[in-house]
Amino acid sequence: MTHTIPGTLPKRFLDLAVIYPSEEEKGKWVAHSILTDQIGVGDCVLEAFVELRRAIKALLEAAQQDADIQVFRLAPDNVRQRLLNAAKLPDEIIEIADMQLAGRFDVKLEKPWKPRARTLSAAIPVYA
16 A cells, blocks of 8 residues: 555554564564564563554654655565564553653653563554
8 A cells, every 4th residue: 555645644553562672782672564664673572562652653754744754564475474482572561662652751660671572562552
């Protein structure tokens, strides 16, 4: 799906993120959008997820101004394959990410969270 006229993006859509340890940077996490092929990288799952959501927001803002910017581009097959074994990202992490995106940077995890699964997934409601 692409758009050709500024302002014709869908008002909302549901994206899916797959979150996994970086293969290039030890100790880093990657959050990868399935529908937009955007990524966020962070020192922890929460940070990577927040960075991904910021990247998607920036992409949508740019696309609203420039019809040549392609919003929808599927992530590569090897990333999409990771979803097959992914565990759901806990709701608490998603809620804290929502608060941080709303400017509540004081909201953090009470204690470090170590995921049991090596790959996680989360739905991302996206509003243009």
